[in-house]
Amino acid sequence: xxxxxxxxxxxxxxxxxxxxxxxxxxxxxxxxxxxxxxxxxxxxxxxxxxxxxxxxxxxxxxxxxxxxxxxxxxxxxxxxxxxxxxxxxxxxxxxxxxxxxxxxxxxxxxxxxxxxxxxxxxxxxxxxxxxxxxxxxxxxxxxxxxxxxxxxxxxxxxxxxxxxxxxxxxxxxxxxxxxxxxxxxxxxxxxxxxxxxxxxxxxxxxxxxxxxxxxxxxxxxxxxxxxxxxxxxxxxxxxxxxxxxxxxxxxxxxxxxxxxxxxxxxxxxxxxxxxxxxxxxxxxxxxxxxxxxxxxxxx
Amino acid sequence: xxxxxxxxxxxxxxxxxxxxxxxxxxxxxxxxxxxxxxxxxxxxxxxxxxxxxxxxxxxxxxxxxxxxxxxxxxxxxxxxxxxxxxxxxxxxxxxxxxxxxxxxxxxxxxxxxxxxxxxxxxxxxxxxxxxxxxxxxxxxxxxxxxxxxxxxxxxxxxxxxxxxxxxxxxxxxxxxxxxxxxxxxxxxxxxxxxxxxxxxxxxxxxxxxxxxxxxxxxxxxxxxxxxxxxxxxxxxxxxxxxxxxxxxxxxxxxxxxxxxxxxxxxxxxxxxxxxxxxxxxxxxxxxxxxxxxxxxxxxxxxxxxxxxxxxxxxxxxxxxxxxxxxxxxxxxxxxxxxxxxxxxxxxxxxxxxxxxxxxxxxxxxxxxxxx
Numbered sequence: 001x002x003x004x005x006x007x008x009x010x011x012x013x014x015x016x017x018x019x020x021x022x023x024x025x026x027x028x029x030x031x032x033x034x035x036x037x038x039x040x041x042x043x044x045x046x047x048x049x050x051x052x053x054x055x056x057x058x059x060x061x062x063x064x065x066x067x068x069x070x071x072x073x074x075x076x077x078x079x080x081x082x083x084x085x086x087x088x089x090x091x092x093x094x095x096x097x098x099x100x101x102x103x104x105x106x107x108x109x110x111x112x113x114x115x116x117x118x119x120x121x122x123x124x125x126x127x128x129x130x131x132x133x134x135x136x137x138x139x140x141x142x143x144x145x146x147x148x149x150x151x152x153x154x155x156x157x158x159x160x161x162x163x164x165x166x167x168x169x170x171x172x173x174x175x176x177x178x179x180x181x182x183x184x185x186x187x188x189x190x191x192x193x194x195x196x197x198x199x200x201x202x203x204x205x206x207x208x209x210x211x212x213x214x215x216x217x218x219x220x221x222x223x224x225x226x227x228x229x230x231x232x233x234x235x236x237x238x239x240x241x242x243x244x245x246x247x248x249x250x251x252x253x254x255x256x257x258x259x260x261x262x263x264x265x266x267x268x269x270x271x272x273x274x275x276x277x278x279x280x281x282x283x284x285x286x287x288x289x290x291x292x293x294x295x296x297x298x299x
Numbered sequence: 300x301x302x303x304x305x306x307x308x309x310x311x312x313x314x315x316x317x318x319x320x321x322x323x324x325x326x327x328x329x330x331x332x333x334x335x336x337x338x339x340x341x342x343x344x345x346x347x348x349x350x351x352x353x354x355x356x357x358x359x360x361x362x363x364x365x366x367x368x369x370x371x372x373x374x375x376x377x378x379x380x381x382x383x384x385x386x387x388x389x390x391x392x393x394x395x396x397x398x399x400x401x402x403x404x405x406x407x408x409x410x411x412x413x414x415x416x417x418x419x420x421x422x423x424x425x426x427x428x429x430x431x432x433x434x435x436x437x438x439x440x441x442x443x444x445x446x447x448x449x450x451x452x453x454x455x456x457x458x459x460x461x462x463x464x465x466x467x468x469x470x471x472x473x474x475x476x477x478x479x480x481x482x483x484x485x486x487x488x489x490x491x492x493x494x495x496x497x498x499x500x501x502x503x504x505x506x507x508x509x510x511x512x513x514x515x516x517x518x519x520x521x522x523x524x525x526x527x528x529x530x531x532x533x534x535x536x537x538x539x540x541x542x543x544x545x546x547x548x549x550x551x552x553x554x555x556x557x558x559x560x561x562x563x564x565x566x567x568x569x570x571x572x573x574x575x576x577x578x579x580x581x582x583x584x585x586x587x588x589x590x591x592x593x594x595x596x597x598x599x600x601x602x603x604x605x606x607x608x609x610x611x612x613x614x615x616x617x618x619x620x621x622x623x624x625x626x627x628x629x630x631x632x633x634x635x636x637x638x639x640x641x642x643x644x645x646x647x648x649x650x651x652x653x654x655x656x657x658x659x660x661x662x663x664x665x666x667x668x669x670x
Contacts, residue, residue: 178353179386181373183400184451193399197390 025257032250040244050247054255059235063255066215066232069146073153074211077161080154081206085165086195090174098166101159109156113223116152117143120224144226152220157213161206168202169195204268212260232256302330302487303364303377303454305350310359311511312345319345321511322359327489327504332481334490334498337508338534343491346508347457350489351380363454378455379448383463385440387432387447393419394428397447418446421480438469445480455487462497474501495535499523507531523582528663532580539581539628542664545571552598552656555579559626563600564656571661578664584631585658588618588650598656604628606648618644620652628652 007014032050035043053059088097104112119125120142127139142148172195180190196203218233225231232252239249305327312320320342327333335343348354350361352373360369368376387396394415395402401411419425422442432440441461448456461477462470478501481488492498498505499519506516507530515527526532529540543557545567553567555577563579571577587593592601604620607627613634620628630652632644644650 173384173386175382175384175386176388178373179380179382179388180399181353182351182378182380183447184374184403185399186374189403193403194388198388200390 028250028253031246032254034247036245036247040246042246047247050245050251053245053248054251059252062230062235063232063259065229067259069150069153069229069231070211070215070217073150073157073214074207076150076154077157077210078165078203078206081158081161081165084158084162085169085202088162088166089169089172094166094170098163101162105159110219110223112156113152113220116148116155116224120148120151143224144229146225146229149221149225149229149231152224153214153217156220157210160209160213164202164205164209165199168199168205172198207267208264211263215260215263216256301454301485304329305455305487305489306362306365307346307350308359308362310346310349310356310361312342312349312354312356318511320349320356323508323511323513324359325506325513325516327487330485330487332478332488332490332501332503334492334502334505335508336492336495336498336505336534339493340510341508342511343493343508344459347380347459347489347491350455351378351457352376377451377453378457379451379453380457380459381441381444381448381461383460385432385444385464387440387443389432391431392428393424393430393432393435393443396432396443397450399447400451414450418450421449421483422446422476437465438473441465441473442476445477449480449484453486455489456484458488458490460491460493463492463494470497477501499535507534509534525660526580526662529578529580532660532662537583537629537631539583539586540662541579541581541626543577543579545573545575545577548573553577553661555661557626559624560602560622560628561624563659564598565659565661566656567661576664578662579659580662581654581659583617583629584633586628586630586652586654588620588630588632588644588652590644590648590650592651593653600652600654600656600659602628602652604650604652606644606646606650609644609646616644618650620650 031042033046033048035045035047035049037043084101088094088101091097107115117124121127122139122141122143124142126142127136130136130140176194176198177190180194181187185193216233217231218237221229221231221234222237225234232255236249236252236256239245239252306325308324310320310323311318323342323346335346337343345354349356352368352371352375356369360367362368363377388399391399397415397418398411401414406414416425416428419428422445424439424442424446427435427439432443435443441464444461458477462473465473474497477488481501490498490502499522502519504516504518505522507514507522509530515522515531517525522531523535526535526538532538532540541555541557541560541563543555543560543563545553546556546562547554548567548571551566551568553565553571555563555565555571557563557579565579567577593599595601602622604622606618607621608619610617610619615631615633618630618632620630622628
């Protein structure tokens with residue numbers, strides 16, 4: 001007798017997702033609708049207090065800043081990752097270059113942030129060097145502002161953007177660029193009109209892989225940021241560890257999840273639209289109709 | 300003629316230690332269908348890429364209509380290329396692929412539509428304008444590539460083995476179509492191929508290349524009937540090649556003592572003095588085969604041998620004949636007269652081979668072996 005083992009094969013993944021994704025998410029959703037207990041923890045009683053608390057001007061400022069910092073950091077990451085991925089894909093020794101991209105992952109995340117403090121700090125390498133060269137007498141303040149947060153975020157998430165971009169560019173047929181050049185495109189036009197549309201998948205992945213974690217960033221703004229660079233991740237952490245307002249932490253987490261979710265969906269949809277609009281742009285519709293031409297686009 | 304003439308002179312190009320082109324010079328006339336023919340790795344594609352502007356030659360210049368274009372990038376040359384892999388843009392429809400060069404130049408929409416439809420009708424693809432390239436067959440993709448390459452109204456169309464990815468039957472049809480398109484647009488075609496049949500059937504002139512050199516330039520007839528070297532003779536069609544020493548000479552007719560065969564009368568134009576070592580090429584279809592001796596005739600070579608292998612292929616039979624001296628002869632017999640009671644020639648039959656001295660040619664011998 002033939003039996004369907006599909007659900008059995010899927011079991012490891014289903015159990016994994018239930019335990020480590022669905023269950024925590026449900027707990028957070030539940031907490032966000034509960035009342036805060038006076039000693040931390042939650043009172044199992046329905047309430048919208050936690051959501052009302054979000055509509056607080058300070059929180060909204062931080063939310064807006066988080067969005068802005070994430071957008072800038074993602075943009076910069078992609079702008080650096082694109083030429084990197086391209087040059088790795090076209091180079092002769094891809095393995096070595098990919099290896100070099102991955103090497104930093106061998107070091108702990110926090111250690112790498114401290115390394116940046118050692119580079120940028122008041123007693124850091126750069127300031128030491130500047131003083132030794134006699135260019136400055138006092139330390140320049142590189143750390144504890146939005147600039148340093150963005151710099152370190154870009155550094156941290158660059159590999160996550162380079163890897164998907166590399167793997168799509170690697171599959172790209174570079175003859176297409178020659179064809180574009182041959183047909184009259186300049187180098188930049190060929191890249192913009194032929195390379196970019198054909199690596200859209202990798203671009204979307206790279207943007208999501210960088211934007212989503214950056215939006216929830218916590219350690220980087222905590223360690224290299226100042227008052228002006230507090231992000232939502234820090235507020236949530238404060239609510240959990242210091243203020244012990246778990247419902248508010250949960251409702252804020254929900255806010256972050258919903259915002260990144262919406263951003264991801266919008267971005268993924270935006271990537272698809274031009275293809276659907278193409279037939280109108282060519283204005284071929286009337287011609288096709290007039291000449292009785294079968295048109296797949298109208299079906 | 301609407302096309303341009305193309306002159307390349309002294310082009311050489313190396314990739315590391317590999318010399319792809321060794322000082323190639325060619326003159327291609329306006330409106331000509333010119334083929335670069337040679338085995339893979341002979342440099343023909345590199346030469347095409349140099350003309351297109353994808354490769355900078357180490358030495359030499361490329362001239363189009365007498366103007367040196369050597370330093371110009373591909374987008375500034377009035378040549379367009381049909382790529383071996385088609386190189387259609389997968390994210391664009393057939394229409395937008397063909398329209399691509401016009402969109403770059405911001406041609407108004409109405410004119411774009413007009414020009415694209417005109418070029419799609421040239422390659423009979425009007426009905427497929429809205430499809431993505433992935434939905435087309437190989438032959439259709441090839442046609443889109445041709446329409447796209449022609450829409451800029453180039454002076455020279457460069458074709459890099461455009462038919463090599465198609466099956467044999469389709470290749471024949473596309474070849475006829477290409478020829479018709481060439482007649483219609485009237486521009487210069489430079490066609491790269493390793494297939495001698497393709498080159499012979501459509502070209503006005505052919506340059507046979509090997510190992511970065513041009514060995515011979517001429518019309519298909521010249522290349523086939525009067526190959527300059529034994530490499531060319533072997534590469535273009537099947538041929539019998541013998542080496543031997545010239546033993547006597549009477550005007551254009553020389554007697555060659557050929558190894559494994561004996562004395563042969565051959566036509567030699569100028570070259571080949573007595574005592575010289577020469578290669579002689581005889582095309583298999585020029586040799587008559589029969590059970591009886593054709594009888595003596597001046598300038599006629601008559602040889603006797605044994606049929607070792609008759610290979611029947613419908614329109615003709617190919618015979619491999621072993622001669623008593625150890626030589627081997629290939630002979631084609633067309634079946635035009637098959638029904639007229641010509642006696643069948645079988646395996647191990649004793650046969651007479653005959654061919655006129657005029658049908659043999661002395662070729663320059665080189666060490667090259669065709670691939």
